[in-house]
Amino acid sequence: MNSYVKWVIMSVFKGDTKHEQSLSSTFDVTFATVKRNLITDWQYKSDFVIQFVWTVINLVAYGFLGLSVGTAQGAFAPDYPFSWFLLASSAYWTLFTGNYEETAFCLREESARGTMGYLITNNVDTLGIMVGRYISSSLKFFVIFLVTAIPTFALIPLSSPGTILPHTAREFFMLIPLILYSYIFMMCVSLFMGSITLLVKQTTTIVRIMLYIIRIIGGYFFMIESLSGFGAWWLPVLAVCLPIVSGQFAFRKYLLEHNSSARFPDMSIITTDAEFQGFTYGQMNLINIAVCGVSIVGSFYFVHWMTNVARKRGTIEFY
């Protein structure tokens, strides 16, 4: 697998010796880190169980919260139970929360273990370590998503006969790229937060604050359409430009808006007067690709810059 992926990507850089060598080394480091993390994660089976229980508790808690609220009120209230709304948020974020946190803290762990100095002096960059951690954690949390979120959503048709999940195969495949953009975007946020740990050691709260900011603007707790209620119609339109928001927006539409499946492809945000405000699916893809591109370049540069600052300030390895 490793060598096949490497061969495909390396063929692009064939002949460019400098980039070929550098890419080859980055691949080796990333795959070795993924392998090490997967072996270690597998050893900590209790952690897997704890993460599973934590996700189930989240789903149950938000499910009950939604049930207690009953039907959402207001102009932007969804046409399905509020408990479904919150369950969709919880399920969607199962794919990103754990890997975001583990990646954001992985350099701190490496530093505490004292292996940072060794890795740095061997041209193993902090980027390779973090990307490796993100990929391996994603696999772990994808499994947790499969065993928690999918059964939960299987219950929806039972509670509401006639509801069928998924709508159509076409919508399912349309959703995949949007989730992929969210995945890349959250990786960039993780890299950004992870490199902050190179300078500041007490970062648990900072990392969580960032997570909640993204969740809030991403519409974890409320319909982002209601942001236009603040007098700025462009606010939800702007928010949906973030891949993580558009991913969640589409995820919810795809899963829950059974009576408006025709609306899904155009990714529109309907305002009070039902006027179209938003982007088409194609536009949304282009915007997401552009935002992901900028995020990748920005976060990679930021990691590189923070590593140099940490080397200057001596915080790269404490003991």
Add this chain to the structure above:
Amino acid sequence: MVEEIIHSEALVKEFPVGNLPRRNEGAKKRILDGISFELPKGLSLALLGPNGSGKTTLLKTLSTIYSPDGGNAQICGYDIVKEIKDVRKRISFVSPAMDFQKKLTLKQTLDFFVKVTNGDMALAKDFIEELQLDHLWNTKLETFSEGQKAITRLCVGLQKNPEILFADEPTNGIDFRRKQVVLEFLEKQGRDRTLVVVDHDPEVVDVLCDKILLIALGGTVRGMVDVANLHKEFNYMFDIMVIPKGPITKKEANDIWPRYEMIGGMCRFFASDRKEAGEVHDRIIKWGRFIDIKTSGISIEDITLLWLKKHEDELEEKLAEDRRLVAEQQETQKRTSRKKRNQID
């Protein structure tokens, strides 16, 4: 001309005081203050000095973990700032604080490091077999003793087959028998590899190093000494400290034992072995005018200091030259930044 494997010129390293960046000059603490030395190819070096003198910081700066704030250094001819990747290809760094994923086995751990450093598993295996740890190949590191972890650390450092191995207390925690094997192994390899170690163990310095760089508090070089010369001139193992009743004259001290030094009102005698130490002890008792006698093993730092004391004049000349070099560099840096500021204005 002798080829140099390490060349350091007026190396400076400062750390900010406190956790947050401050812009004023006073918020920085200078750990290394103009370290200059050269190490010819084929020789190994021990960094010695009191706690807090900056030995580990120097080791980390040379091994590119920290970036220097002034001066420059070349490793194998490559600049540690401008040609960092070339430097890193040729070195390895082993620290006593290095720990591993406890749930991984020795094999899985070495597999990971061999993969990321493009190292040689056969080399790692050889070392593990030599140290008779091969029976632990599939054992998780959580069950390893401190000594076994120290061997794993060294193995991780060596599997890359570096030209220079930077090691901070490499044999710390290893039992006596295995330490001998480690030293023998490193000594055998020393012909092709340069070692730069921070270690207070005289045996490690004795067996592995050709030169000692003594660093003083404040991060300055006190001097560089050849280990061979040191042993030739000061072949001491023990010191016998005497607190006399009243002042002791040089003649009295010389009559007791010719190798001595006066420290304030006290007298310190030096002995090459246990037998000599016993003899000095007997002579002092026979002399009788003392309040207390204390015999202890002499550290390699003490011997180096004695050597430096003896050669103070010639070293002073070199130190003055180094200081002049640092001052010159700082002046040039100031002038360049002033010029830049003027250009911006």
